Amino acid sequence: MWPDLRNLGGLQKIHFLRRTKLAQRGLATNRCAFNFSLPKIDPLSRQVQMVIKAEQFQLDPNSEGTLQQQVQQLVCDGVLSGRFLSGERMPSSRKLADWLGVSRITVTLAYAELVANDYLTSRGRSGYFISTSAPPPHVGQIRLPVPNTVDWQKTLAKRYVNQSSLVRPPDWKDYPYPFIYGQPDAGLFDxxxxxxxxxxxxxxxxxxxxxxxxxxxxxxxxxxxxxxxxxxxxxxxxxxxxxxxxxxxxxxxxxxxxxxxxxxxxxxxxxxxxxxxxxxxxxxxxxxxxxxxxxxxxxxxxxxxxxxxxxxxxxxxxxxxxxxxxxxxxxxxxxxxxxxxxxxxxxxxxxxxxxxxxxxxxxxxxxxxxxxxxxxxxxxxxxxxxxxxxxxxxxxxxxxxxxxxxxxxxxxxxxxxxxxxxxxxGYHDTMINRIGQAYRRRRSVMEKAIRDNNLKISSRLDQGGSSFWMRAPPGINTSALARELRNSGVVIEQGRAFFGPEQENHDYYRLAYSSIPSAKIPEGIRRIAAAMR
Amino acid sequence: MWPDLRNLGGLQKIHFLRRTKLAQRGLATNRCAFNFSLPKIDPLSRQVQMVIKAEQFQLDPNSEGTLQQQVQQLVCDGVLSGRFLSGERMPSSRKLADWLGVSRITVTLAYAELVANDYLTSRGRSGYFISTSAPPPHVGQIRLPVPNTVDWQKTLAKRYVNQSSLVRPPDWKDYPYPFIYGQPDAGLFDxxxxxxxxxxxxxxxxxxxxxxxxxxxxxxxxxxxxxxxxxxxxxxxxxxxxxxxxxxxxxxxxxxxxxxxxxxxxxxxxxxxxxxxxxxxxxxxxxxxxxxxxxxxxxxxxxxxxxxxxxxxxxxxxxxxxxxxxxxxxxxxxxxxxxxxxxxxxxxxxxxxxxxxxxxxxxxxxxxxxxxxxxxxxxxxxxxxxxxxxxxxxxxxxxxxxxxxxxxxxxxxxxxxxxxxxxxxGYHDTMINRIGQAYRRRRSVMEKAIRDNNLKISSRLDQGGSSFWMRAPPGINTSALARELRNSGVVIEQGRAFFGPEQENHDYYRLAYSSIPSAKIPEGIRRIAAAMR
Incomplete structure (x- = not known):
């Protein structure tokens, strides 16, 4: 009698699940047929006016945002997931505040905002209700195996994957010595x-x-x-x-x-x-x-x-x-x-x-x-x-x-x-000035550390920029070096990406100082020199 | 002795003009050679400490933004255009406020902001000075004929101009009856x-x-x-x-x-x-x-x-x-x-x-x-x-x-x-709800007006959408109609753009109601019907 979920179309499935849920709550009616429209619940036709309990709300300790926003989001979630239906009565602001352990004004403000956005209506002393014109429910998370009968290898006319890109670990910020290029520094940005x-x-x-x-x-x-x-x-x-x-x-x-x-x-x-x-x-x-x-x-x-x-x-x-x-x-x-x-x-x-x-x-x-x-x-x-x-x-x-x-x-x-x-x-000019000053300081620390550790800069030192182009001693493969250095918390950019793939040039590496504070530079450079030995 | 401006490179020109300006102000020195660096003015080497006069500031009556922002911008402009040089003393906040006819606190706050951004430095009771670390000057507006010896017709390998696009007057908002499609309505946007x-x-x-x-x-x-x-x-x-x-x-x-x-x-x-x-x-x-x-x-x-x-x-x-x-x-x-x-x-x-x-x-x-x-x-x-x-x-x-x-x-x-x-x-859902309600109202006004004026809808009226696809009576060219209607303040979209260019189909037009308020619809439709007769 119950259909196999896998054979149902998307909205049929929503419908089915909603119907099941309604049945569990004693609300299913025969009006709900398996057709392709979202179910319409007429609050007036219901026998029992449902009351939403404060206990149905749970603050997520990992949630971001203010408490007011979190309360708002809990109500929206309830409506959009179909758990709260239009016409249902919300817990009083006092009850919800007590339950969640937040101040009453927080809940009151959240309710006011939800009224403004049509999720709730206020009926004076009777309290707050899910609005009849609230947005219709979506559905929760249901994961199905992704169907696919297409041979994509044959179907794709052109390929773009496998571009030569700089190899940078996505979690580079977690490394103590990131000599990586072109990423913003929160300390310098206005x-x-x-x-x-x-x-x-x-x-x-x-x-x-x-x-x-x-x-x-x-x-x-x-x-x-x-x-x-x-x-x-x-x-x-x-x-x-x-x-x-x-x-x-x-x-x-x-x-x-x-x-x-x-x-x-x-x-x-x-x-x-x-x-x-x-x-x-x-x-x-x-x-x-x-x-x-x-x-x-x-x-x-x-x-x-x-x-x-x-x-x-x-x-x-x-x-x-x-x-x-x-x-x-x-x-x-x-x-x-x-x-x-x-x-x-x-x-x-x-x-x-x-x-x-x-x-x-x-x-x-x-x-x-x-x-x-x-x-x-x-x-x-x-x-x-x-x-x-x-x-x-x-x-x-x-x-x-x-x-x-x-x-x-x-x-x-x-x-x-x-x-x-x-x-x-004028903020842009000020910021450039500030970045320039910071880079100048970092650059002189870099130059000293590079000299102290006998590393070899391969570019002329005339302009500014935010990096050094470095040449490794003969016999050292910088791609292997870059991989190894990550174990010591250091990220350098291997030079190979800047040469054509046919050139297989592993002699160079790039040391940028746009994302590493001056204090970290000497130790970072020391570790690079140590890894080369 | 003075070089021909047209033969100078960009920064040479800045330099030359600055030098001329400095000469006029009695500040030129022989240190300034015609080379490719921005002039560096050392404030300590100057004989006279220049004072910037309040009279050098003029509020632009057309300017946007708060008065404080405008004052800030005037100072930035002065620095970046090279009119104010580092070390020069600003007028006191009282003097500038009196001159500009703004409150003193406005100027004080602007100065404080400019100090924070390195345009000014405060030297206690001596007042405010253009900071020595202020961003270097840009240059004003100098317009030269654009040089071009390239035959672009031959040089461009591929062409993209002349795409079939919807013809919509850029000033459509100035028309009283804009039946145009897909543009945002400030009255409905949250x-x-x-x-x-x-x-x-x-x-x-x-x-x-x-x-x-x-x-x-x-x-x-x-x-x-x-x-x-x-x-x-x-x-x-x-x-x-x-x-x-x-x-x-x-x-x-x-x-x-x-x-x-x-x-x-x-x-x-x-x-x-x-x-x-x-x-x-x-x-x-x-x-x-x-x-x-x-x-x-x-x-x-x-x-x-x-x-x-x-x-x-x-x-x-x-x-x-x-x-x-x-x-x-x-x-x-x-x-x-x-x-x-x-x-x-x-x-x-x-x-x-x-x-x-x-x-x-x-x-x-x-x-x-x-x-x-x-x-x-x-x-x-x-x-x-x-x-x-x-x-x-x-x-x-x-x-x-x-x-x-x-x-x-x-x-x-x-x-x-x-x-x-x-x-x-949840704001997106609320807004969709609100837009849907407004569109439903507008749509029924549209349907009535179209019926009252005997115009012909060419699409089925089943779903929502935000437009009607209309067919003109035989013998009427909708492209000509669209042009003519603009004289009566009505913008419609000619149907031709939706057909291939080889089809030269001028029989249809589109009437959208996403940017026209309900009250304007009947008269707009009446004008369309009138233009057809």
Whole structure:
């Protein structure tokens, strides 16, 4: 007589389970047939007015949030799980407060909030009842084996898994000596002012900028600030129609590669380089030349003659931190005009040039419009924000906007506006200053510790940045070293990820100091040196 | 002797202009050479301690924000534009308050904030000074002609502009009768609770979820809520590893098409259909069949035998609003198993089924795992949020995650966590309830007005949705009609965008009621009928 649960459709199952539950509570009626609608319980048709007992509520000791929120959530859960039905009477605020061991005002406030949100209705002195217009119940956790008859190996037309990515343990924060790169440091981030700007951006006057579809136009305040204040710091003057907001530098690189490259095009990248760009170019299906960098960055004379697009990190070569000299920049740009290639400049880390005044961007020397510039807020704010930008010719920006719209429409307005406020109130500049000072201190501690332990820095020490590119002594495999060091609580980044997979280069490693406090640095470096011996 | 500005690089130019300014102020020194570093002004080496006058400050009457914020911003602007130099003395708070006509406490609080952010230092009774560690100056607005020698027509490898998009005037809010679709209604959105949840998500305990790189894993709270509460409402049971958070349904459709389709694959879409899917499939370079829908949605018997992937909006066919019957759904799924095609179900609007209990999703009947399900928060929350999700086999989800990571990494953590709170506090359900009630009212006003004016609804009136699909009388071109109506303050959506460009179908139009209050509806409809005569 009872159906086999596995043969029932989803809502049939809800229905069945609800009916069972109702039966257990003596409330089942024959009105409930096995059809495809959620059960409607008419409170007036019931014989007995059910009373919900205080004992049905249990605070979860692990729960987050205020007590008031927890009470609210318990009631919502009860309604949405179908345990509390509309018309049922809630325990009085005094009884529930006594039972839960919280103050009565907590329960009263929670009830008031639940009334405002239609979960409860107040009937004067009779008390609080589950509202007849409360949201309909969902259902609890039921886990079924996932059906699958599809041969996904055959069905998937294209594969994207197995990208070369940096190997970083997800629990890196639990290691005492994390020399890892590009992750936010809670001690340096201006959380209070970020929050303040976010609250401003969440205000009613910003309803439109937060909620609307906006793929034709980015937040004008954000674009204006970038054009007026951020780019001029890099020596770049641009108009608003030459800027597109992206979901970080990764997204900017991807958009550029999709527009500028294809099967019959030829790209050049630095070697070693940012691993993300290799993955992006693999999908772009173009020909790729890897050009070895030297102490002065990417040598233009090594570029193949037929190249169409060159990707470079001129200001802080990733991962070696080299800054390309002005002379080489000029040669580079001359060659781009002569050979007719476009340069995509990834200026992912410019704000972190604290050692001396930053070299202007390659783009600032561009008198021919051959440079497409990419900036990012991932390092100066935080990577989870996913905001960056492209600066380029209007023809390119227009295509990038259309492609962006096709793929995900636009970066969320709420975050664009928050960032615009944070920038225009001067907090961003203050924070960069503060981060720069902290990095400068950490860097000198790093340099001393590296020297004291006879480790070998492989990059020039001219600019700032937030890492050292290191070369291990001959015979040491840095990938094995990185694995071994985790046992001593140290996380380093193996250099292999920055080279092409065919190169199997295990000679280098990267030591970043953006997430390790100064006090921990000497011991961390000592352990690395010890592991090498 | 003075260089031609046009021949100077960006920072040279800043430098030159600053030097000129310094010269005008009698402060130029020979230390400033034309090199590539920002000028460093040592306040101790100056002969005269400059005093900034209150008169240098002007409140902008159009400025937003509190007076305190405006004062703060004026000082930041002065520093970042290089007008105020470090070591210079600020006017006293009393003087500045008098000059600006604001209260002294406003200026004092602004100064205190500026000290906290390193723009000012306080030297006890001597007053406030521009801090020596203040952020370095940017530069003002200088506009140069944009150089360009690149032939972009030749350089761009792929084109994305000219997608078929809905034609909606950007200033639609200024029209008194906007029958436009899918835009948020400030009167129905629960702004206060959204803001509250956002503030919670911005708290220190959520630092990690907000700031970190998170492409391996979506917000576990959000995924859990979707799996436990949202999907079961649609009759779907899924595990967390079968869900991927996307940047809205558009992004979900794009990811699926990139993974499931390619040159040798064959896709089928409904006709008419959501315009975005046509654009997406054009880029996927696959073969596409357009299958005409009937009164019961997409007829499975019209699907080509060799099709690999079928895109459908079974619950609310876009744009006709038809709901596919249970029998047809069963046929559809049987055929998908027999012919071996995958179904991508775009359930973009399910929450808006208020006419009767919603039909469960096609996915809820799926016993073979052939259905990939797409959901979105664009309609139940707001489109600017850019959050949606894919539910599918782990093999597909894993590929979609890898592709997402390549293209933009991940949807921002701050918004995922805010949404998770909004859902788990029950606010989402309350809001859906409220929107449903408002839409039900508007819909009955619409139906009456349409009937009174003898207009012709072309879709079945069974489910909810937020629009009517309308057919114009013979001889009327709805694209011309839409243009003409704007002169009478009415915005309708021409039906042509939902058909393939080759079809040149101008017979239909869409009337949505998600952004027009009930009181405006009768007159709006009357004007449409009048324009047709």
């Amino acid at each position: 959380h209070d002012n970020w929050r303040r700007c976010a609250i401003e951006a969440l205000g009613r006057k910003n309803f439109d900028s937060m909620t609307k579809d906006a793929y034709e136009q980015d937040d004008p305040k954000l674009v204006e600030y970038i054009v007026r204040n951020i780019l001029p710091r890099r020596g770049i003057w641009a108009r608003s129609d030459e800027v597109l907001i992206t979901m970080g530098a990764q997204n900017a690189l991807w958009l550029c590669s999709q527009i500028l490259l294809g099967e019959n095009r030829f790209a050049a990248i630095e070697n070693p380089c940012y691993p993300g760009i290799r993955d992006i170019l693999r999908e772009a299906a173009c020909k790729v030349a890897q050009v070895d960098v030297d102490d002065n960055g990417l040598p233009p004379e090594r570029l193949p003659a037929e190249v169409d697009v060159v990707f470079t990190t001129a200001s802080h070569q990733c991962p070696t931190n080299t800054t390309m000299s002005i002379d080489r920049r000029r040669d580079f740009l001359k060659k781009s005009i002569r050979n007719g290639f476009v340069v995509v400049e990834d200026d992912y880390e410019f704000e972190m040039a604290f050692q001396r005044a930053p070299t202007p961007a390659l783009k600032s020397l561009d008198r021919a419009g051959t440079v497409v510039y990419i900036g990012s807020f991932s390092k100066s704010l935080f990577p989870g924000l996913r905001l960056g930008y492209i600066v380029g010719a209007p023809a390119l920006i227009e295509e990038a906007r259309a492609l962006r719209s096709l793929v995900f429409r636009h970066p969320p307005g709420q975050l664009q506006r928050t960032t615009a406020y944070f920038l225009s109130m | 702004h206060d609770n959204w803001r509250r949840c956002a503030i919670e998500a911005l708290g220190r305990k959520n630092f990690d979820s907000m700031t970190k790189d998170a492409y391996e894993q979506d917000d576990p709270k959000l995924v859990e809520y979707i799996v436990r509460n949202i999907l079961p409402r649609r009759g779907i049971w899924a595990r967390s590893d079968e869900v991927l958070i996307t940047m809205g349904a558009q992004n979900a459709l794009w990811l699926c098409s990139q993974i499931l389709l390619g040159e040798n694959r064959f896709a089928a879409i409904e006709n008419p259909c959501y315009p975005g899917i046509r654009d997406i499939l054009r880029e996927a370079a696959c073969k596409v069949a357009q299958v005409d829908v009937d009164d019961n949605g997409l007829p499975p018997e019209r699907l080509p035998a060799e099709v690999d992937v079928v895109f459908t909006t079974a619950s609310h066919q876009c744009p006709t609003n038809t709901t596919m019957s249970i029998d047809r759904r069963r046929d559809f799924l049987k055929k998908s198993i027999r012919n071996g095609f995958v179904v991508v179900e775009d359930d973009y609007e399910f929450e808006m089924a208020f006419q009767r209990a919603p039909t469960p999703a096609l996915k809820s009947l799926d016993r073979a795992g052939t259905v990939v399900y797409i959901g979105s928060f664009s309609k139940s929350l707001f489109p600017g949020l850019r959050l949606g999700y894919i539910v599918g086999a782990p093999a597909l989800i894993e590929e979609a995650r890898a592709l997402r990571s390549l293209v933009f990494r991940h949807p921002p953590g701050q918004l995922q966590r805010t949404t998770a709170y909004f859902l788990s506090m």
